[in-house]
Amino acid sequence: MSVAPIVKNVADITPHFIGENRTVKLAVLAGPADGSGTTVVFEIWEPGGSQPDNSHEESTETFIVLQGTATAYSDEHTAELVPGQVIVLPEGSVHHIVNTSATERLYTITVMANDGGFSDLITTGPVAEFDAADLAVLSGVLV
Known part of the structure; x- marks a missing residue:
């Protein structure tokens, strides 16, 4: 028996913060909760925003x-x-x-296989909100 694909609407995607960091919003587009072995995340950095070191x-x-x-920064x-570039960060880095x-936000799509609980970390964090600019970028990605 085949498995039906999962289709999501932008309106059904919820961004979150991780912990106390309020400079990066993350929204899981696909991940283990969807039956996917690959996690795909839409990330939004505020001007000057950054993540803490992570691995x-x-x-x-x-x-x-x-x-x-x-x-x-990787090791x-x-x-x-800049837009149009792809960076691959090695496992364990x-x-x-x-x-x-x-003055401007940074928008990325992040892809990880075997995310080690990263999608759970995101979805259990404090809920954030998309604004019109975020939705315009996300809608353009998903169309």
Whole structure:
């Protein structure tokens, strides 16, 4: 017997913050709760926003930059990011990304296999809200 695909509407996707960090909103688009072995996340960094250092022991993390500019730090390496670029962070690397704009948000799509509970960490965090700018970028991605 086949399994039906899952289709989500933008209105049904809820962004969250992780812990006390209120500079990055994350919204799980697909993940283990959907029966997927791959987690896909829409991430929004406020101007100047960043994640804390983090690491995923069993997962490569891939970011697709949709809008904005950033600096990615991975172990002792740095990379400047602009729209249209993809950065692949190796499993086990200690990394974080900083939105380098003082005025514009950074938007990415993040893809991880074997996320080690990352999607659960996101969805159990404090609920955030999309605004019109976020929805415009997300809708453009999903159309």
